[in-house]
Amino acid sequence: MLETVDFDQRRQLIEQIPCRVQVPLDWEEELEGEGYTTSYNNEFRANFRYRASRRAVLQIGEALPAFPRESGMFGALVQDFSRRGMGLLYHEQLLPEERVRVLLPSVSVDATVVRCCYRGPDCYALGLTLESDCRLREMLA
Amino acid sequence: MSTTAESKLFAISLATLQPTEAVDWDLYILPRDTDQHILYRASKYPFHAKDLQRLLESGVTKLYIPREERASYQEYLRENLDAWLENSAIPPIERMETLNQVMRGVLNDSFRKPDTDKVVNRTIQFGRQAAAFLESETIRFDDLVRVLQHDYTTFTHSANVCYYAVLLAKSLGYEGDDLTQIATGALLHDMGKLDVDQHLLTKEHRLSEAETRQMQKHPTLGFRRLCRQDDLSAGQLMMVYQHHERLDGGGYPVGLPDDEIHPWAKICSVVDVFDALTSDRSYRVALDYDTAMESIERDANLAFDAEMLACWKQLISTNVGS
Incomplete structure (x- = not known):
């Protein structure tokens, strides 16, 4: 769900919440640059991805019955996003079907985890499906 | 006595049958040295412990039931499984x-x-x-x-x-x-x-x-x-x-x-x-x-x-x- 909120307040919040992600050295390159990324035939992506590294805050929504989660807000690093998806780095493993809310300065987006890959200690690459379309302009603000 | 085509029958282990009760299906047997199944016990007829013993003594380990009764047999097994698993005589x-x-x-x-x-x-x-x-x-x-x-x-x-x-x-x-x-x-x-x-x-x-x-x-x-x-x-x-x-x-x-x-x-x-x-x-x-x-x-x-x-x-x- 996209919301209109106080931009400055949210940006401040995002800056204040520590991000515990440890980006591996060979992954730092992945966070550089900005713009549309090449989509490979074997990725079967429905929408273009836009690469744009951003600090964000992640809130865990309703936990899965067997996996209770600590509530609160945690820092994360957005890697890229598309109209209905988002890739971000997080400090711990999240599981498929877990619901999260991602806060960016201009929007908050509800999403579901669809995949999670280990990149290194305190670094997991999450693939999220957004519950509503996101607009590039809002995500980049 | 009647014979029936093998493809219409389904083999069941004799060990799975509870004696002293009437089972719900016709039971067939395959006599030694033949390939013709014959009816051993029609459904609803009692199947006593002595019947089971006699079959075991003559080396029979399997009986056969009509294939269309498979679901009913599975249900029977499911209902009796705990008793079977705890039966140390088997x-x-x-x-x-x-x-x-x-x-x-x-x-x-x-x-x-x-x-x-x-x-x-x-x-x-x-x-x-x-x-x-x-x-x-x-x-x-x-x-x-x-x-x-x-x-x-x-x-x-x-x-x-x-x-x-x-x-x-x-x-x-x-x-x-x-x-x-x-x-x-x-x-x-x-x-x-x-x-x-x-x-x-x-x-x-x-x-x-x-x-x-x-x-x-x-x-x-x-x-x-x-x-x-x-x-x-x-x-x-x-x-x-x-x-x-x-x-x-x-x-x-x-x-x-x-x-x-x-x-x-x-x-x-x-x-x-x-x-x-x-x-x-x-x-x-x-x-x-x-x-x-x-x-x-x-x-x-x-x-x-x-x-x-x-x-x-x-x-x-x-x-x-x-």
Whole structure:
């Protein structure tokens, strides 16, 4: 769900919440640059991805019955996003079907985890499906 | 007396019949040196203990029922399974055979029209029965393997992985409720294959890159199906999600390192591969145990926990049980 909120307040919040992600050295390159990324035939992506590294805050929504989660807000690093998806780095493993809310300065987006890959200690690459379309302009603000 | 075509009949183990009650189906017998089944007992007629004894004394181990009664027979077995498993007058391996027959029948039906709630309920019941039985009885591993099927259909494989996982977990020191949970987790470990294109599961040739990626989704698909079930524990769900992870981080779907893989998933991983290698596949025949173990041991500490492998190797070469 996209919301209109106080931009400055949210940006401040995002800056204040520590991000515990440890980006591996060979992954730092992945966070550089900005713009549309090449989509490979074997990725079967429905929408273009836009690469744009951003600090964000992640809130865990309703936990899965067997996996209770600590509530609160945690820092994360957005890697890229598309109209209905988002890739971000997080400090711990999240599981498929877990619901999260991602806060960016201009929007908050509800999403579901669809995949999670280990990149290194305190670094997991999450693939999220957004519950509503996101607009590039809002995500980049 | 009447005869009937073999294709219309279904073999049942004599050990599965409770004496002193009238069974619901016509029972047929195949007399020695003939290929003609004859009616032994019409439905609703009493089947006493002395009848059973007489059959056993004359060397009969199987009777036959009309194929269309299969569902009713499965139901009968399910209802009487606890009593059978606890009946110490029947040799353990025969009870094991009955358990396997019932479990495969139910899993086959359940996996064809997967209603997740029903599958979970049934696997919890069978997990409890299989764990309790294998925890309390002594069965030689080669006897166990003889009564199992090795055709690698998803339901057969799930049942085999369940028994193997309980045996390995028991050897590693697990007991009681942990064994029950491990048994159920093992029964469900490949649930995600029900959401994979079925022709990939039986393809005779090497899978393409895209097909391999499809197949590799099954742990995640299984987890997604099951993760909201209140009666499954984290360990059981990790058996579904992590059974293709490798200790060296080269597995899927997450690529987790050793210390982040759940120990029950590591157990599942060892016995899953063992059953896969020792079963007939669409593209090769089953390997013998030694060759299968040699192949698995090459991946000790890379894919598989070395201590678990050593325990499994010892287990398959000796008697198992209490």
